[in-house]
Amino acid sequence: xxxxxxxxxxxxxxxxxxxxxxxxxxxxxxxxxxxTELSGEALSSNAGLIEKTFRTLDFxxxxxxxVEEVEKENTRLRERLDAFGDIGVEKTSKQSKIASIVQYADxxxxxxxxxxxxxxxxxxxxxxxxxxxxxxxxxxMIHGDGENGTVGPDGFAWAHDPTKIDQYGSLxxxxxxxxxxxxxxxxxxxxxxxxxxxxxxxxxxVAD
Numbered sequence: 001x002x003x004x005x006x007x008x009x010x011x012x013x014x015x016x017x018x019x020x021x022x023x024x025x026x027x028x029x030x031x032x033x034x035x036t037e038l039s040g041e042a043l044s045s046n047a048g049l050i051e052k053t054f055r056t057l058d059f060x061x062x063x064x065x066x067v068e069e070v071e072k073e074n075t076r077l078r079e080r081l082d083a084f085g086d087i088g089v090e091k092t093s094k095q096s097k098i099a100s101i102v103q104y105a106d107x108x109x110x111x112x113x114x115x116x117x118x119x120x121x122x123x124x125x126x127x128x129x130x131x132x133x134x135x136x137x138x139x140x141m142i143h144g145d146g147e148n149g150t151v152g153p154d155g156f157a158w159a160h161d162p163t164k165i166d167q168y169g170s171l172x173x174x175x176x177x178x179x180x181x182x183x184x185x186x187x188x189x190x191x192x193x194x195x196x197x198x199x200x201x202x203x204x205x206v207a208d
Contacts, residue, residue, distance in 0.1 A: 009033065031056065094150045097127035097137060105182045114185030117162045120178065138180045158183045 018026055031052045101118060104126040109116040123134035144155040160181040 028052075094137070094140075097129065098141060098150070100126050101137075101141075101180075102182065106184065109184070115160075115181055115183040117179050117181050123180075135178075138178075141180055158186075 014029065017029055034056060101123055104122065105116050105118050108118075120131060120134040120138060123129065123137060124131055127134065127137065129137065140149065140151050140155070141159040142155045142161050144153045145151045147153050160183060162179055162181040165181060
């Protein structure tokens with residue numbers, strides 16, 4: 001848009017004032033125009049330059065407060081999106097894989113099985129990951145993945161290393177087969193609530 005086409009500003013009038021009026025008149029018009037456009041409210045023509053300036057500063061302060069509030073809300077929204085994986089899908093992807101493993105284990109076990117062992121090869125298929133990642137994922141579920149990780153620093157309370165448990169359900173310990181023992185009924189500690197995974201939530205279920 002050409003400056004002379006702006007309906008909110010009279011450039012011709014401004015040039016006439018600058019050419020023919022005292023300098024204080026220039027300031028008066030400039031401040032009044034600035035405040036009027038910024039706040040959307042016309043100030044009284046009786047208001048002096050100082051009052052107009054103060055009102056302008058007041059409005060600018062209000063704008064800064066609004067901007068700060070918007071930035072805080074934006075930060076909160078981004079944090080929530082991060083938690084759901086909408087920004088940087090790695091975390092949600094990991095949560096989704098863990099949820100898939102739990103659902104698979106729950107579907108696989110018999111009614112009388114309070115705990116069931118899942119092998120790395122099963123994790124590969126269910127979570128659609130490589131064998132190496134499957135081992136890492138199992139290790140994270142059992143031992144944790146750090147303070148800021150998806151699982152937390154201590155691992156899930158219901159996830160166990162089957163090679164360190166003598167007996168689970170009707171299955172005997174096999175030193176040669178590594179995997180993850182998912183304890184649904186708290187046979188070896190805290191039980192697992194499968195409902196936690198129906199919504200894809202895997203956090204906060206860690207050991208003390």
